[in-house]
Amino acid sequence: MIYLDNAATTFPKPNCVNEAMYNFVKHECGNAGRSSHKLSAISSEKIFETRELIANFFNGDMENVVFTLNTTYALNFAIKSLAIDNSHILLSDIEHNSVLRPIYSLCKNNNCIYDTFDSDGTNEQIINNIKKKIKKNTKMLVCTHASNVGCRKLPIKEIGSFCRENQIIFIVDAAQSAGIYDIDVKQMGINALCVPGHKGLYGPQGVGFILFNEIIPKKTIIEGGTGIDSFNQNMPEYLPEMHEAGTMPTPSIVGLSASLKWINTLTIDKIRNHEETLYKLLLDLLKTNEKIKIYAMNDYNGNTLMFNINNISSQKVASQLDNLNICVRDGFHCSPLAHRKLSTGKNGAIRVGISIFNTKLDIYSLYDALMEIIISNKI
Amino acid sequence: MCIISLKSNTYAQKVRNILRNYGMNVEIIRLEPQKTKHGCSYGISFQCERLYYVKTILNQNNIDYVEI
Structure with missing residues (x-):
């Protein structure tokens, strides 16, 4: 085939991914951050190690790595937890439904409005296209780094710089670019980078993540157990636990850890x-x-x-x-x-x-x- | 032994690694429920003789802790 x-x-995945997941599920798979026993501690260490690998890979901070099910969940969490009511949101004219639908839903319920900018042209022309669509209440810009239909790669460094200058929250969908193009959240001014584990990072399905930078979300999207602060009815107000309710997909995270090490070796x-x-x-x-x-x-x-x-x-x-x-x-x-x-x-x-x-x-x-x-x- | 109480397991792992980088032999522990404000919390155990040294490292690295 x-x-x-x-x-x-x-597909396929590197052999090291298959082996790491198999060994973990067979010998070590406790529930991370939930108990005092060895298997829980091992699982916690595996997740922590993967956070550090991700932070190093995209030049972010380890505690700002939030694991999700996939990029769609990551984008939903990032967009909905950072959105400001009654504001204007800008997105490119080649966005995937994982960006378009949450923004459409958000605007339907929160009285915000959205518009698209033309992704054609040189980097300078694209920035000008964005400037033409900016309003006084534009608070968020969401765009893909590389289109999933292969037609365009957007200049996220330049867009990030523009957003930083104009105090606009910048969210990037890196579903098709992570693992293929260099991404540096600090240098590029990205506030939330949304990434799948199972595409260009060659990890398994079932894990994606958000890497927040310079900004901490104020709203939670899902609430539940975090293994800490159990008698507090509110979710923790700090990352990553604020956005990580429930048991983590640790076997998939372990697979992602193996694939990141494999990519680091391969480059x-x-x-x-x-x-x-x-x-x-x-x-x-x-x-x-x-x-x-x-x-x-x-x-x-x-x-x-x-x-x-x-x-x-x-x-x-x-x-x-x-x-x-x-x-x-x-x-x-x-x-x-x-x-x-x-x-x-x-x-x-x-x-x-x-x-x-x-x-x-x-x-x-x-x-x-x-x-x-x-x-x-x-x- | 002294214990630094920290806000989460992730943070405890981060602090443990920082202290280990300074040559300290420390371990993560799950705190006894009656000693926490809202239940289920993590901390780092270390020799009490190193208290001043630990506090200095935490301050230098801008580490927030609940209490020692």
């Missing part, structure tokens, strides 16, 4: 170079066929590429590729704004997501399979 759906979740430069090399190879191959429409910006060199074959629905192509043991993603990728902007129409598009485990042979095999589909469908 050739797996090219890595923008949805990376993200090596991962990015490998993935971008394969991306360029695929782009060059697809460009040779006029029956394939590619949705890619000229300046984008990433690891995710979207395209369609003339007049065939993306679902049909994905299904035929699956019959040839090639996994890709079809449809709208939960990104209605980006699809509308790219005019993919009612069929959506095929998305190929490349990982460090893919090879040139995978790309050539995909291209051959697409040619076979074009011929068999008599296009």
